[in-house]
Amino acid sequence: MEGKNYINGEWNTEGDGVINVMNPATGEQVGTVPNGGEKEATAAVEAAAAAFPGWSKTTAYERAELLMKWHDLLLEHKEEVGEILTKEMGKPLAEAIGEVEYSASFISWFAEEGKRLYGRTIPASKEGKRIQINKQPVGVVVSITPWNFPAAMMARKMAPALAAGCTFVSKPAKLTPLTAVRMFELAEEAGFPKGVINLVTGSASKIGKVFTSHPDVRKLTFTGSTEIGKELMKQSSETMLNLSLELGGHAPIIVLDDANLDLAVEGVVASKFRNAGQTCVCGNRIYVQSGIADEFAKRLQEATSKLKVGNGMDEGVTIGPLVDKDGYEKVQQHVQDAVSKGAKVLIGGDGSTENDSYFYNPTVLVNASSDMLVMHEETFGPVAPIMTFEKDEEAIKLANDTRFGLAAYFFTDSMTRGTYIAENLDYGIVGWNDGAPSTAQAPFGGMKESGIGREGGQEGLEAFVETKYISIKI
Template sequence: MEKGIYVNGEWTGKDLEKVEVINPATGELVGTVPKAGKKETRNAIEAANEAFKTWSKTTAYERAEYLEKFYELVIKHEDELAEIMTLEMGKPLKESKGEAQYAASFLKWFAEEGKRIYGRTIPPSKHNKRMQVNKQPVGVVGAITPWNFPAAMITRKLAPALAAGCTIVIKPPNETPLTAVRLIELCEEAGIPKGVVNLVTGKSSEIGEEIMSNPRVKKLTFTGSTEVGKILMKQAAENVMKISLELGGHAPIVVLDDADIDLAAQQTVASKFRNGGQTCISGNRVYVQEKVYDAFIEKVVAAAEKLRIGNGMEEGVDVGPLINKDGYEKVEKHVKNAVKRGAKCVLGGKGKEGENGTYYYHPTVLIDVKPDMLIMNEETFGPIVPIQKVSTDEETINYANSTPFGLAAYVFSENYSRGLRVAEALDYGIVGWNDGLPSAAQAPFGGMKQSGMGREGGKEGIEEYLETKYISIGLKE
């Protein structure tokens, strides 16, 4: 039986239509999952709501024990999970293995963080009063996850939800549901009680509509585009639902003229080409001060031209396929627009569209890019490095902040005072200073402006799943 609907501890949906999962590297069928809709989602929500009555009353130590078991199973099966991810998403196998470990780190972190959910006692203003603040789980959580990190984006939501005492209904993307299925099988193996974790695959619009309109769902956590995030915000208003949104980015990389250019180039390539550029915190615009402009370009090109594109299952591949035709066409559009407007392509600049529906794009470096070009104003989600020459720190900061997005930014400088001032001036939720890969389970992840609200990871991540209750106690004299 194809798995994809896990409700109240049971795998169902064998009689439903199927969603086909295609390998973007080969165009071959990887597997299928059931195409669920409103009915199945409603059943999952009801199961989660019923399970919440008992799960929310378990101790933090009991919940931690389940998460630790889940963590151990993910580590034990990391190679298997990595292979599934690469087959359905396309990223190189070495990156998928890294993601499996990253996904597991959230289970480990929040297993411990759940033990540190503290309330407080407030000094009263009267002798016959006592004042205390309690933290309690918000309730049933709806989680909608993206395709580009099919394992980590689930555990980054599931782990704090469960650690806080919430139950959850997960809707994975139709591009990459098989990783989600395997993770939930491991949940089941870890002994997590029935109804605490539920999985629904299938019709995104119907599943999303049921999650957003069902009054039993008290919290939504979503990772995806800003456009969809805005729609979900409007829908959440109907039930005044608690929400956290990790939305689109348009990350600038700032290279100051006192930077370690070897480090800056190496970290830029690591940030930009990881996952084929298909990450929300990939460097999307590069601003390099004129004194080091030529040297930086030379080193980036030298590093990028060594990267090998191909099927992520093959040894030595660094950049896999783009996820689909829409992603490919957007990358092509951005490159053509930049070249037409005067940018020079010094590496790459071409794609490869296969007859079997596969889409690859060569690592590309564009120089002499101008601020009015499309690629400097829209998130590309592809393996393209557009480089613009800048002069002063003030000009650099103004360009970097000239976007409605504010998820991640990067600055390279060897001067502590200067680097810190620039990092503080960047309007972004995450700033990597001499670091192109800043994500970690123990650190808060999230954006400013139209890149979302709320944080995942760190101690902040569990707060998103908690309500604050103030209790005022009157005492008899």
């Protein structure tokens, strides 16, 4: 597949050569995209700026109609888009198609939510005055999205921006740009006006430099590592750029002794092993109350043994490859470090590296302790370390002992214990007996160094508007 940039309603291959897109399951090339840079990014921003006055004046109903056409086309082609996603990213095909459906849910949600972007009138303190609060689109929005959810992360940003009346420039990850290209082709077919949506592939540093410095850009929305988020924040300070940053995570999972163990194991598998553990909200460390730890570990080992590792295009595969060598080596380092400090491998603990592909078997560790890397760093791989605790307060303290605060999970059948734990976990997303809480209608985002702002829900639309206060003397 030959991917292209989409700028001002036209497809082009301009850039400094091409980027080869590789299949992480086979090491084979699946396509190319232009290696765009400052020139292409500037052209895209300027096209979006030129289109903004007209697009921002369209009605919410007109914008919703185009978004729903895009939504319908995306679902009509979900198997095709899912196959592209699997080939460039590696996740199992069924999971990839599920991501496309998840992406479409954001488009339909915000198509409708855009119709409810209300202002308000406030009673004045003096006779003869009126106070009005209006909502207006922030302007040109630029986005930088990660490789692990190339469809969903783009849709979760692009749909609310367009629904609010903003124009949009997307920069997908170099590892997985082809999904974005196909989604833009479908968006073009839906009929978005020239310049309203733009796509630039290529150098993150060169494109990012334009995004954070161009005077026509009014908002940057980014999903990725905390380190890159901090750098983008520094670069954006000169223009006081409006930012939404969804950054790294280090999610704890707490299993209390009154939990339904079958439900807890199901939730842990859903959270930990989805996308081979390569998600920012996946459980990274598991705290189990000591009285049930052995039984829980036994059941988790049994459930993990049923997972199948392989090429995401093959029937029955549930765990695809890690995205690259660096990711594989980090997972390997975390497991080796844990074992050297006393952890025991119940299942997994190894992988394979053939034909420039990197597979790691789903792994369960017991006897984990706080001095292990896996309990302090985001692994981004299919490793489930189990550490025991005695009291609820101890579990809360261990869970909160991190600079991150994106997602946390816990399992208990007690309303009293559950309410207390939920209210005391310092995380933007909390799953109570739920290993997969993400949904289009709820706000997604983190506390502490896990980011700024929210995506999804009503908050996800508010992120793309300015609030204007108008005082009228009559």
